[in-house]
Amino acid sequence: MLTFIISIGLLIVAYFTYGKFVERFFGASSAIATPVKRLADGVDYHELKPWRIFVIQFLNIAGLGPIFGAILGAAYGPMAYVWIVIGCIFMGATHDYFSGMLSIRHDGTSLPDIVGKYLGNNVRKFMTFFTGFLLLAVGVSFVNGPADLLGNLTNMSMTPWLYVIFAYYILATLLPIDKIIGKIYPFMGLALIFMAVAVGGYLLYGGFTGKLYLEELTFDTMKNMHADPANNILFPMLFIVISCGAISGFHATQSPMMARCMTDEKYGRPIFYGAMISEGIVAMIWATAAMAYFGGAEGLNAAAEAGKTPAIIVDVICNSWLGRLGAIIAIVGVVVCPITSGDTAFRSMRLIIADALKFNQKPIKNRLIVSVPIFVVAYLLCNVDFSTIWKYVGIGNQVLATITLWTAATYLAKKGKAHWMMSLPATFLSIVCTTYFLIAPYKVGGLHLSPTISYPVGAIVGIGLFVLFITKITKNK
Template sequence: MYTFIGAIVALILGFVFYGKFIERFFGADDANPTPAIKKADGVDFSPMPTWKVFTIQFLNIAGLGPIFGAILGAMYGPMAYLWIVFGCIFMGATHDYFSGMLSIRHGGASIPEIVGKYLGKGFQNFLRVFTLLLLIFVGVAFVSGPAGLLANLTGGGLSIWLYVIFAYYLVATLLPINKIIGKIYPFFGAALIIMALAIAGAMLFGRASGTVNMPELSVASFANWHHHPAENILFPMMFIVISCGALSGFHSTQVPLMARTIKKESYGRYVFYGAMIAEGIVAIIWATAAMTFFGGAEGLNLTMQLDGHNPAWVVNEISIAWLGSIGAIFAIIGVIACPITTGDTAFRSARLTIADVFKFDQSTIKKRLIISIPLFAVGFLLSQLEFATIWKYLGLSNQILAVVVLWTGAMYLAKVKKPHWYLSLPAVFMTVVCVIYLLVAPLKNGGFAIDTNIGMSIGIISGIFALILFIYRAKNSVLIVQEV
């Protein structure tokens, strides 16, 4: 219980103090008109109340991420607490804030355009393709999962539900952001938060009454509790499995949507940094709930290993057991409605990314259809793949994108002559994580399965080399800026 409460308090204090520091360090200034004001078009650039922007941003970046990722991460044991708390405060929320504020400063630009400005055309072109693929895969994953669950609940065919969800996605992607997303998504975002708080309350009540035993972080828990530790190495595997809730590059693809609706720069801390902290709190709650409900990390692993259950089943069991019939409703919202709302904003971001690349006006439905129809055709074809095949690459793709965005933010700081270490050090750390994962992870998880010690050594060397190369380019960049 003390670890759980301490983690929640730490995240809140991180928002209050470190979030405020990052805001001042960046230099948010309400004297600068935001894209929502300068470029208002009633479609994508549309000022909205800050509370709405926050809840939509939270829902966009959350969905299944901080629930499923936290449950899978809890299989590694209480060490997950450290990554979620410190990763969220010093990496994830800072990553989201900088990507969001840079989008605001560049007219609501998509992340590939921002990366191109600071890291060059090579990175820009790579990220245009990479980001588009990631967004499509996220959208497809959040079609396939809910469609399968709906087919099981209703007894209907999977294909029918795929058609229904894709039809909704098309409508939500085409309409102005304040027509569907701005009206109903805040309620889903609020439901996701209420669901997490209700689970937290049930745990604390159970702990007070002596019916549950909540896990605590101790010296003895500093170990890998996963039932397949040889294939699931604590470092770097846990740092990839838990992306949403700690650090996720996918968030940088979503912030331009909100950067085009924020009224003042000072609201960025609440929308970008704050939504990530809220997601971290949700992740802490679900990681704790998964370990608590099954009697610790060992019990969770035993259930997942022997019975072959997945995180969706865990959410359903915990919600119904602790919250009864109300919990069943929340479970449906959590594993069906919320993923769908993340999926459609992924496709919307993909449409905007393509439009930004080709400078293609999106003011009319006809022009939006020119991009959307081929986009959804590709998405529907990919939805025929197995869900596991789609899902297993998302975690690594998330963190690779996060690495690029962190280096981009660091280069921005170097260009404006501010200390870059607040972003370059997290970038180094995640570079090491991603390289090691690519080298040592099993083939089925997207790695090359080489010797762990060799992979670790190469990963560390890669991180050091990346930092040296960055410092060299940053110095040249500053000199160029001075000459101009």
């Protein structure tokens, strides 16, 4: 109980302290005209109210990530709390802030072009392909998943729902951002927030009354509590399983969309840093709820071995703790939230391709030229077993975050500012990603090598990248 309260408190306090420090360190200024003030086109560059942008950004980066990822991460035990809190404050929220603010400072451009400006044209080309693959994987997965769930709920074939979701995605990708996304996202975002607040409130009620046992972080629980620790290694796999809620490279693909709608740089802290802190709170709530409902990490692992997936766990918890209203909220969360990540994945992909080709997106015909091939490929992939590709999305997500962190560190170095707030997290995540590729089992995209090889090589690669970074910026000076 105490661990949960302290963790939530640290996340909230961090927004007003470290978040303010990051904002001042970056140099956000109301005197600098944002892209929408100079490049408004009524389609992608379109002014939106700050509160609306915050809710859209929150839903873009959240979806089911901080729920399902946190539940899977909770199987490792209370060590998940450490990663969520420290990762969110010093890595994830800062990563999101810099990716959004760098986009604002560069005319709202997409992530690959920002990376290319600071890490070179070859890296830009790689990022265009890499982010395109990641966004396509996310988009396609969030077509099949919700369609299958809707089919089960309505006792219908998933095929009609597949077409309905695709039709929505096409409209959300093509139409001006205020027409669909700007209008319905606030309602869906509020539903996600309400679900988190309701579950969090029940946790506090259950903890204070003794109806629930909330796992504490102690010396005894600071270990890997997963039921299969040999194939679910605490370091680095926990840091990949929990991405949304701690740090996620997918967020850096979403932030430029909101950067094109902001009227003042001072809104960057609540929109970028604040949305990520909110996501960290959601992750804390669901990690705690998953353990509390099943009586601890051991009970959660037993439930998972019995076939309870994160979707089933969400449904069971909402029904048990929140009643009929909870059942409705669970349906909204499990079905609608992934859809609201899928549509922005496709929209981001359109913008990335258009930016790479320097192709004006104001005329509808230009948007169609870019979007039609995307959706043709996406439709074809919906008929393919996507599990082989999807297993690489988790690690791909963190590789993307690592590259974004190195980009931000380079930006700070070129501005003559201390780069440590970005270079140290970049080094750490470089070690995590390299070690994961080496030590993780084959089924999740790793080589499954021994720890005696994986850990030293991971450390050498991460520290080597840091040394290379220091050498280059020193040379440039």
